[in-house]
Amino acid sequence: MATKVCVTGGSGYIGSWLVRKLLVKGYTVHATLRNLEDRSKVDLLNSLPNADTNLVLFQADIYNAHEFDDAIQGCEFVFHVATPMQHDPKSSQYKDRVEATVAGVRIIADCCIKSQTVKRLIYTATVLASSPLNEDGSGYKSCMDESCWTPSDHLPLTYANDYVLEYTKAKTLAEKELLIYNEMEDAKLEVVTLLSGLVAGETIQSHLPLSVQVILSPFTGNMFGYYQGLKFMEEVLGSVPLVDIDDVCEAHIFCMENPSMKGRYLCAAADPTVREIKACLEENHPEFKIDEKFREEAEIRGIKCDSSKLKEMGFEVPISLIPVSYVGSCYFLQNLPRDPVRVGKDLNLTEKTRLGGCKRKKRVVCGAGLIFPVDPWAPNIDSQSIASQLFAFSLFPYIGFLYYITKSKSAPKLTLFGFYFLLAFVGATIPAGIYAKVNYGTSLSNVDWLHGGAESLLTLTNLFIVLGLRQALRNENAPKKSSSDPVSEIKEEKKPSV
Numbered sequence: 001m002a003t004k005v006c007v008t009g010g011s012g013y014i015g016s017w018l019v020r021k022l023l024v025k026g027y028t029v030h031a032t033l034r035n036l037e038d039r040s041k042v043d044l045l046n047s048l049p050n051a052d053t054n055l056v057l058f059q060a061d062i063y064n065a066h067e068f069d070d071a072i073q074g075c076e077f078v079f080h081v082a083t084p085m086q087h088d089p090k091s092s093q094y095k096d097r098v099e100a101t102v103a104g105v106r107i108i109a110d111c112c113i114k115s116q117t118v119k120r121l122i123y124t125a126t127v128l129a130s131s132p133l134n135e136d137g138s139g140y141k142s143c144m145d146e147s148c149w150t151p152s153d154h155l156p157l158t159y160a161n162d163y164v165l166e167y168t169k170a171k172t173l174a175e176k177e178l179l180i181y182n183e184m185e186d187a188k189l190e191v192v193t194l195l196s197g198l199v200a201g202e203t204i205q206s207h208l209p210l211s212v213q214v215i216l217s218p219f220t221g222n223m224f225g226y227y228q229g230l231k232f233m234e235e236v237l238g239s240v241p242l243v244d245i246d247d248v249c250e251a252h253i254f255c256m257e258n259p260s261m262k263g264r265y266l267c268a269a270a271d272p273t274v275r276e277i278k279a280c281l282e283e284n285h286p287e288f289k290i291d292e293k294f295r296e297e298a299e300i301r302g303i304k305c306d307s308s309k310l311k312e313m314g315f316e317v318p319i320s321l322i323p324v325s326y327v328g329s330c331y332f333l334q335n336l337p338r339d340p341v342r343v344g345k346d347l348n349l350t351e352k353t354r355l356g357g358c359k360r361k362k363r364v365v366c367g368a369g370l371i372f373p374v375d376p377w378a379p380n381i382d383s384q385s386i387a388s389q390l391f392a393f394s395l396f397p398y399i400g401f402l403y404y405i406t407k408s409k410s411a412p413k414l415t416l417f418g419f420y421f422l423l424a425f426v427g428a429t430i431p432a433g434i435y436a437k438v439n440y441g442t443s444l445s446n447v448d449w450l451h452g453g454a455e456s457l458l459t460l461t462n463l464f465i466v467l468g469l470r471q472a473l474r475n476e477n478a479p480k481k482s483s484s485d486p487v488s489e490i491k492e493e494k495k496p497s498v
């Protein structure tokens with residue numbers, strides 16, 4: 001009987017490539033995703049080779065990590081790939097992504113033990129958890145290896161924003177939490193944490209994965225602050241460790257197929273600096289231009305990312321300055337529009353997957369709305385949500401409402417002012433939303449001072465409306481009615497018809 005394995009986050013960039021590789025190798029795969037109603041993700045996974053016989057999909061959310069029980073039960077190996085990319089604002093249980101991520105890995109590891117079938121848990125960790133920065137911040141150690149740990153606080157702040165700091169902290173603490181399971185007396189579960197470099201290469205997804213957008217950011221301009229993300233990595237790590245999607249998934253499977261394995265393993269094929277990445281991108285693709293504002297780059301000595309521990313176990317990470325499929329054969333680059341300002345708007349990609357080989361046209365809409373270059377209201381950094389589009393369209397009936405209520409002269413002045421103020425509030429959320437995405441790399445709701453400021457305008461709106469109505473009612477009940485009072489005006493207008 002085929003070995004059963006579980007992949008959490010099976011529809012993500014790494015998850016979907018891993019699920020496909022496992023299915024091709026004949027494993028039975030339990031893949032989780034947050035929403036089984038999401039046809040695009042479900043159909044994508046169900047279209048993979050052997051999916052009809054060997055793939056079972058489960059719905060599970062890290063914010064309610066016990067939901068993973070059913071998917072894990074009966075499996076021999078669990079790949080924990082999923083991680084919260086945004087904090088769930090509805091969560092009352094966890095105050096932020098860090099708490100949710102750490103609690104999530106603990107619950108999943110406990111569930112593996114409880115199942116009595118899981119031998120090993122393989123966690124998709126990140127090199128961002130292994131900063132070679134000296135403790136006193138005076139510079140870098142000579143190389144980055146498994147002994148390095150990123151401090152939870154006091155990271156260099158030039159390119160940091162709340163989003164990347166929270167992600168780094170969440171992934172670092174979650175990895176530490178998981179490694180404790182190897183130290184437990186009578187440990188029943190082997191835990192491997194595979195610290196992956198920045199991943200790019202091919203995909204079966206129909207959109208540009210976030211890490212690919214980060215690496216291509218020197219070409220595409222600073223959409224959503226991705227270039228800052230690249231520079232942040234270099235700042236924390238002293239270089240930008242890279243790995244090809246196929247290699248990192250192969251490494252995951254190696255960690256599973258090895259008879260016995262536990263602990264931390266770095267997995268990167270190259271460790272260029274941002275300057276070297278730009279030079280390589282430009283050399284391989286002279287047809288694309290590095291954005292002018294990123295042209296200048298100080299020369300720094302890149303810190304080496306040492307993957308020899310994994311190599312000693314028998315896994316060879318192909319070494320090259322930048323993996324070939326990263327820049328050479330990466331289909332994203334081959335299809336990158338010549339005009340960088342169009343990137344992130346509508347991008348027609350020709351998908352040619354390694355196994356399928358057939359070409360399909362896919363239309364990708366990244367973030368950009370019909371009106372704005374960045375969707376100010378979408379909840380995710382790179383999404384254009386239906387909700388935010390409906391919200392934009394709801395403005396039209398609202399403007400109609402304002403037109404008629406003004407024309408009717410029936411509303412108290414202060415209330416009318418409140419309704420107009422609401423429009424001004426919505427207007428203010430547009431630049432605020434774009435500013436949050438471009439400068440902080442996150443949605444408005446995650447930038448407390450911007451979000452709080454905008455919300456306080458909404459409170460004022462409500463106050464104006466309510467005070468205006470209260471005043472009108474008081475005027476109506478007052479013994480002597482003012483002729484300028486709109487409510488009494490309406491009453492008087494109505495009198496003749498009575």
Ligand SMILES: NC(=O)c1ccc[n+]([C@@H]2O[C@H](COP(=O)([O-])OP(=O)(O)OC[C@H]3O[C@@H](n4cnc5c(N)ncnc54)[C@H](OP(=O)(O)O)[C@@H]3O)[C@@H](O)[C@H]2O)c1
Binds near residue numbers: 009
């Ligand atoms: N890409 C890289 O360069 C890189 C490098 C190092 C490590 N990693 C790690 O690799 C993993 C996957 O990254 P990726 O690049 O493949 O990202 P991705 O495409 O954005 O995938 C993220 C996955 O996490 C799932 N997820 C998000 N929030 C969740 C929640 N609350 N509960 C359950 N699942 C949730 C998503 O599931 P849904 O489909 O249900 O939304 C999705 O499958 C992450 O753990 C990341 O830290 C990535």
